Amino acid sequence: MAYLNVVKVADALSQMKEKFPTYHAVEHIALANAVGRILAAPLYAYENLPAFRRSMVDGYAVKASDTQGASEQSPILLRYLGEVDMGDQAGEALTTGTALYVPTGGEIPEGADAMIMIEHTERMGPDVAVFTTPRFGEHIVDIGEDVKADESVLSKGTCIKAHHMGLLASLGHHELAVIKKPRVAIFSTGDELVEVFETPTGGQVRDCNRPIIQSVLEACGCEVVLSEHLSDHYEKLHEAIKTAVAKADLVILSGGSSAGHKDMTQAVIDGFSEEEQHPNVFIHGLAIKPGKPTIVGAIDQKAIIGLPGHPAACFITLKALVEPFVRGWMGTVDAHIKTVPCVANFQLYAASGRDVYQLVKLRTSDETGTFIADIVYGKSGMVSALAQANAYVVVPMAHEGVLKGDALTAYLL
Ligand code: AMP
Ligand code: MG
Numbered sequence: 170m171a172y173l174n175v176v177k178v179a180d181a182l183s184q185m186k187e188k189f190p191t192y193h194a195v196e197h198i199a200l201a202n203a204v205g206r207i208l209a210a211p212l213y214a215y216e217n218l219p220a221f222r223r224s225m226v227d228g229y230a231v232k233a234s235d236t237q238g239a240s241e242q243s244p245i246l247l248r249y250l251g252e253v254d255m256g257d258q259a260g261e262a263l264t265t266g267t268a269l270y271v272p273t274g275g276e277i278p279e280g281a282d283a284m285i286m287i288e289h290t291e292r293m294g295p296d297v298a299v300f301t302t303p304r305f306g307e308h309i310v311d312i313g314e315d316v317k318a319d320e321s322v323l324s325k326g327t328c329i330k331a332h333h334m335g336l337l338a339s340l341g342h343h344e345l346a347v348i349k350k351p352r353v354a355i356f357s358t359g360d361e362l363v364e365v366f367e368t369p370t371g372g373q374v375r376d377c378n379r380p381i382i383q384s385v386l387e388a389c390g391c392e393v394v395l396s397e398h399l400s401d402h403y404e405k406l407h408e409a410i411k412t413a414v415a416k417a418d419l420v421i422l423s424g425g426s427s428a429g430h431k432d433m434t435q436a437v438i439d440g441f442s443e444e445e446q447h448p449n450v451f452i453h454g455l456a457i458k459p460g461k462p463t464i465v466g467a468i469d470q471k472a473i474i475g476l477p478g479h480p481a482a483c484f485i486t487l488k489a490l491v492e493p494f495v496r497g498w499m500g501t502v503d504a505h506i507k508t509v510p511c512v513a514n515f516q517l518y519a520a521s522g523r524d525v526y527q528l529v530k531l532r533t534s535d536e537t538g539t540f541i542a543d544i545v546y547g548k549s550g551m552v553s554a555l556a557q558a559n560a561y562v563v564v565p566m567a568h569e570g571v572l573k574g575d576a577l578t579a580y581l582l
Contacts, residue, residue, distance in 0.1 A: 175454035175461060175522065178489050184451060185465060185494050189472050192418060192498050194349035200337055203329040205390055206347040207501050212323040214340050217313035221258075222277040225308040229268040229290055229297055230259075230281035233305045244291075244298040253278070268297045277309055284308035316340065326502030328390070348499050354395035354413035355382050358406065358424040358434065359478060362398050377552060378423040378483045382476070385487040389495040391419070401425060406437040414441075414468050421491065424478030427462035434475035438466040449473070456566065458523040459549070460486040472498075480552050485526045485561070488580070507581040511540035511562070518570040525566075528558035531579055542579055558582060 176184070195209040224230065231247060239245040252270035253259050259278035263269055268285075269278055277284070283303035291298045316322060322336060329337075329345070337345070362376040363369050376398050383393050394417055399409050406425075413420045425434040439448040450466035457463075459482035464475030474491060476483045496505060511531055519525060529542040542562060547554025560579035564571055571577065 175456040176452050177456045178524065181452050181455060181463075181465060181490060182493055182497070185472065186497060188451070188467055189470065189498060191500055192348065192351050193500065194351075195346050196349045197344050197346055200334070200343050200345060203337070203345050203347065204331060204334070205388075206329050206345070207390060207499050208323055208325055208327045208329065209346040209348050211321050211325045212337070212340075212342060212345070214316045214318055214320050214322050216340065217318045218316040218339055219310055219312060219314070222312055223310045224271040224273060224275050224277055224284045225310060226284050226286045227272050228270070228284050228286040228288075228308070229299065230263060230271045230277050231268050231283055231285055231299065231303065232263065232265060232281060233283040233303050233307070235266055236283075236285070236299050236302050239299045239302050241300050244300045246293065246296040246298055249292065249295055249297045268299070282306060282309070324502060326500045328501050328503055328505065348390070350390055350392035351418040351495070351499065352394040352416065353386050353391045354417035354420045355379055355386070355393055356395075356397055356399050356406075356409055356413070356420070356422045357478075358399045358401055358422055360400050360431070362424075364398065377480050378476070378478065381480060381484050382421050382423060382487060385484075385492060386421070386495065389492055390499060390501075391495060401431045401433060403433055403437060403440075406433055407440055410437060410441070410468070410473065414471055414473075418471060419495070420468075420471065420473045421476065422474070423476045423483050426464045426475040426477055432462075434464055435466075438464065438468065438473050438475070441468045455486065455490065456523045457485065457489055458520045458525045460489060460526065461523065463490065465490075479550050481528070481547060481549075481555050484555055488561070489526060508578045509540055509560075509581065511542040511560075511577050511579040513562070513571045513573055513575045513577050514541050515544035516571060516573055517544065517564060519564050519566060519568045521566065523566055525564040526561050527564065528554050528561050529579060530558055531560050531581075540579065542577060 236245050247268040250267045250269040253275045259276040263278045263280035285299050285303050289301040357376045357379045361373050363373050365375050379396055422434055425432040435450050438450050442449045452465040455463040462477045463486050466473045476486045528545040530545050531540045534541050545554045545558045560581050562577045562579055
């Protein structure tokens with residue numbers, strides 16, 4: 170695999186999809202722990218929602234036909250029957266010429282076919298005067314009107330979010346079958362790296378990629394089972410990957426992915442191949458800037474991804490390649506990338522043969538609320554730009570570039 174034989178992100182993703190079978194280990198979890206998890210099977214309603222006819226207002230349950238012609242000028246009197254308490258059954262059927270008080274959410278009695286808001290009524294001794302003529306079915310939610318029994322409510326692959334919880338709880342789905350969290354092993358490589366809690370001496374830097382990789386993968390729904398720093402040492406890297414492949418479903422390395430004499434990621438991954446003509450690495454070089462020195466290989470049908478060591482490049486490749494791969498691999502069906510339209514407040518040239526991923530900082534313009542994107546500069550290897558940015562934009566290789574005032578799509582971080 171000749172390095173620099175760069176592959177477009179979309180092509181890399183489709184090659185990976187072909188190579189790595191969908192991850193479909195399943196576990197059952199409590200609804201309370203379900204946010205961020207992926208449904209392993211479609212979810213159905215086992216019952217109607219609501220299970221009884223409910224009032225949408227505080228007021229009186231009536232027969233609409235009893236109130237024909239009622240208005241402010243000529244109210245109609247109905248016999249007051251009493252009230253339904255919240256959580257209680259409505260009791261006997263409503264008979265002609267009567268009205269029963271039902272609070273919002275309370276059960277409508279048999280025989281009633283409309284609710285009149287309390288504001289349009291007045292208690293008068295044993296009667297209720299109604300000052301309006303309701304439509305048939307007005308202010309009533311019918312049995313099964315929200316969800317019908319046996320209806321499919323969420324499809325397989327849905328990533329559960331806070332806004333799904335109400336539906337699931339209302340239907341009694343207290344336990345859910347979800348995709349197990351794939352186990353991920355993360356390695357940073359580089360003789361110059363020290364741990365976050367250590368003080369670097371001349372030439373050393375703290376390892377900042379492992380925390381970046383871990384947080385992106387956890388946000389995708391993975392569990393990090395192994396996280397280590399490795400020196401640029403072939404045997405050590407080989408042993409570490411061997412252990413990782415046995416323990417994890419996915420292996421991510423950072424650093425050592427280009428063609429320098431200390432860059433061993435490709436050689437180590439290919440070292441697991443028994444035949445030289447069938448190397449494990451099938452992608453070496455991604456058509457993005459930054460992020461070109463990216464490696465994808467397979468060992469025992471498991472993905473081994475080598476990311477560039479430069480922290481911003483490492484982050485961009487996680488966003489551009491790893492995140493979409495993992496979500497697809499886990500069978501996630503809904504789009505996760507949050508985008509907003511914005512207007513460029515900068516000029517930028519396209520890169521020949523590579524899509525440029527540019528970090529930006531969005532702000533809203535005072536007059537219209539439009540998002541204005543300011544460019545966030547950072548020399549290669551600098552980490553402050555990454556922290557300052559709140560989005561990135563993509564300038565495709567086929568474009569000439571971006572001019573100030575151009576409309577762009579920003580991908581939110
Ligand atoms: P490499 O991809 O190994 O050639 O590394 C490229 C640059 O990124 C070098 O300047 C490394 O020191 C730096 N780098 C690599 N890995 C890390 C890391 N985990 N944390 C911080 N910087 C790193
Ligand atoms: Mg290195």
